[in-house]
Amino acid sequence: xxxxxxxxxxxxxxxxxxxxxxxxxxxxxxxxxxxxxxxxxxxxxxxxxxxxxxxxxxxxxxxxxxxxxxxxxxxxxxxxxxxxxxxxxxxxxxxxxxxxxxxxxxxxxxxxxxxxxxxxxxxxxxxxxxxxxxxxxxxxxxxxxxxxxxxxxxxxxxxxxxxxxxxxxxxxxxxxxxxxxxxxxxxxxxxxxxxxxxxxxxxxxxxxxxxxxxxxxxxxxxxxxxxxxxxxxxxxxxxxxxxxxxxxxxxxxxxxxxxxxxxxxxxxxxxxxxxxxxxxxxxxxxxxxxxxxxxxxxxxxxxxxxxxxxxxxxxxxxxxxxxxxxxxxxxxxxxxxxxxxxxxxxxxxxxxxxxxxxxxxxxxxxxxxxxxxxxxxxxxxxxxxxxxxxxxxxxxxxxxxxxxxxxx
DNA sequence: ACTCCACAGGAATAACCGGGCG
DNA sequence: CGCCCGGTTATTCCTGTGGAGT
Numbered sequence: 001x002x003x004x005x006x007x008x009x010x011x012x013x014x015x016x017x018x019x020x021x022x023x024x025x026x027x028x029x030x031x032x033x034x035x036x037x038x039x040x041x042x043x044x045x046x047x048x049x050x051x052x053x054x055x056x057x058x059x060x061x062x063x064x065x066x067x068x069x070x071x072x073x074x075x076x077x078x079x080x081x082x083x084x085x086x087x088x089x090x091x092x093x094x095x096x097x098x099x100x101x102x103x104x105x106x107x108x109x110x111x112x113x114x115x116x117x118x119x120x121x122x123x124x125x126x127x128x129x130x131x132x133x134x135x136x137x138x139x140x141x142x143x144x145x146x147x148x149x150x151x152x153x154x155x156x157x158x159x160x161x162x163x164x165x166x167x168x169x170x171x172x173x174x175x176x177x178x179x180x181x182x183x184x185x186x187x188x189x190x191x192x193x194x195x196x197x198x199x200x201x202x203x204x205x206x207x208x209x210x211x212x213x214x215x216x217x218x219x220x221x222x223x224x225x226x227x228x229x230x231x232x233x234x235x236x237x238x239x240x241x242x243x244x245x246x247x248x249x250x251x252x253x254x255x256x257x258x259x260x261x262x263x264x265x266x267x268x269x270x271x272x273x274x275x276x277x278x279x280x281x282x283x284x285x286x287x288x289x290x291x292x293x294x295x296x297x298x299x300x301x302x303x304x305x306x307x308x309x310x311x312x313x314x315x316x317x318x319x320x321x322x323x324x325x326x327x328x329x330x331x332x333x334x335x336x337x338x339x340x341x342x343x344x345x346x347x348x349x350x351x352x353x354x355x356x357x358x359x360x361x362x363x364x365x366x367x368x369x370x371x372x373x374x375x376x377x378x379x380x381x382x383x384x385x386x387x388x389x390x391x392x393x394x395x396x397x398x399x400x401x402x403x404x405x406x407x408x
Numbered sequence: 409a410c411t412c413c414a415c416a417g418g419a420a421t422a423a424c425c426g427g428g429c430g
Numbered sequence: 431c432g433c434c435c436g437g438t439t440a441t442t443c444c445t446g447t448g449g450a451g452t
Contacts, residue, residue: 309439327415350440352416368416372450375414 019277019284025237026270028263031073031080036232037225038074044216045078045191052093052152053085057187060176060211064194065218068261071193072158074218079154093152101159109171110138113155119145139174146186153188160192176210220260226252229262230269238273243284247272250286254293268292298388304361305392311346313399314338315354316382316389319364320406325380327352341398355380 024030035042049058065071079095086093096116098109119142146153155175178188192211221229230248251272255265269284272292276284305313318333319325331348338345346354355378358364367379382389386406393399393406 346439347441348415349417349442353440356417370448370450371413372448373411373413373452374450375412376447376449377415 019238019242019282020273021239022237023270025233026266026273028267031076032233032236033077035070035074035077036229037221038070038218041070041074041216041218042078045075046082048214049078049082049154049189052082052091052154053089055185057179058154058189059213060190060192061214061216062192062194062212063216063218064196066220066259066261067195068259068263068265069218069220070262071218075156075191075193079156091152092150093154095154095156097156097158099158100161107135107138109157110135110142114138114142114145117142117145117151117153135171139171139178143178143181146188147182150186152186154191155188156191156193158193159195161194161196172207172211176207221256221262222260223252223256226256226260226262226265230265233266234269237269238284242282243269247284247286247289250289254289267296271295298385301363301384301388302391304363305389306395310343310398312354312358313392313396314341314343315351316358316363317393317399317402317406319355319380319382320386320389322380326377327355327380328377330355330380337402352378 020026025032045061045063048061051058063071063075076097079097083093083095094117096113098112098116100109145151160172172190172192175188175190182188190211227248230252234243234248251265251268255261255268258264268289269292272284272288275291275295276288279288305316314337315330315334318330318337321333322330327348331351334351335345355364355366359366363382363384365381365383368376369379370376390403390406393403
């Protein structure tokens with residue numbers, strides 16, 4: 001009996017290959033051959049780097065743009081082409097691609113660079129070890145290696161903003177100044193990719209000027225552009241006729257409404273396709289997209305909620321429990337909940353701050369309303385489905401007894 | 409026209425917390 | 431180990447405000 005169920009699942013997984021042709025195309029790190037609507041940016045980067053082919057040193061480059069605007073993909077793409085050219089011309093160019101978010105300490109970044117360059121195949125006293133060297137020694141060894149092998153380097157640091165926050169200016173400073181320490185036919189050029197537009201202000205002024213010799217801003221895609229991108233991607237990812245036009249339109253509209261995030265649009269498509277496959281249909285429908293969005297949303301909401309603090313959760317519960325959603329009412333309920341938990345309640349000021357943060361995260365919506373004689377307050381409403389909150393409450397040992405409080 | 413509710417939300421400041429360093 | 435430092439969290443105190451009620 002159970003065997004039968006399992007067999008049907010597996011059988012249909014084998015048989016039902018009507019939708020996804022190439023799953024890899026829909027993953028995050030897939031870089032398409034040609035990037036739509038980014039020719040301007042591509043050429044800008046290519047031009048800046050092309051001086052390498054004329055034996056020059058390219059300017060350091062700083063790239064800004066919201067997530068999912070194709071920054072990383074464009075850079076990878078340009079560099080790949082450039083690499084082909086330099087190989088033909090016998091130019092010894094290397095381009096370490098470091099994601100600063102993954103290697104979050106400055107030393108780890110040095111180590112990754114060293115790994116990439118293959119320094120650790122060298123003699124022992126020239127290696128950069130996983131640990132044990134001082135920052136300056138590691139930098140020296142890398143520079144030394146570059147000098148001996150006369151390598152030209154274009155160092156790409158993705159999500160560069162995350163190391164600046166964490167006291168990582170020094171490493172950037174060292175690298176931007178490194179050119180002074182090596183001879184003229186070698187160089188280190190830096191391409192920094194940042195999600196935050198304000199990141200430049202946080203930089204040490206010494207680094208700022210040299211790092212941003214050139215700048216490039218990636219604007220979000222429009223809905224129409226997203227649509228084209230999706231059409232393009234669908235041709236590779238899905239079998240013919242598996243995905244109607246209307247579905248693509250919906251997908252683009254959903255992603256465009258928020259931030260013009262192409263990654264999100266493609267994510268949406270992938271999850272929808274998975275849902276469709278599981279339900280054993282031959283086509284992806286608009287309903288699949290909608291349930292995919294729901295799944296993605298509730299997953300992220302669940303993530304946010306489980307990771308938030310106890311008091312934030314209590315505030316959410318108070319919002320659910322409240323009738324008209326005014327600050328005063330919610331604070332009252334909140335205090336009551338705190339007393340039941342034998343928790344010292346936070347001040348109302350702090351609670352309004354938390355409410356503001358939740359609003360930012362999109363878990364709730366707030367509206368300031370004036371009630372004249374009866375003052376001025378917010379109308380706070382839950383913006384997500386109660387079921388995801390329930391799920392979180394159930395899993396929280398302290399709060400699990402509150403599940404019945406929000407059940408009606 | 410004036411009052412005054414019920415907060416919003418800014419500024420200053422204190423408490424706390426995790427990581428680096430001698 | 432204690433100490434310091436930067437960042438976050440929370441408190442205190444505060445000024446500002448749109449419009450129903452009078």
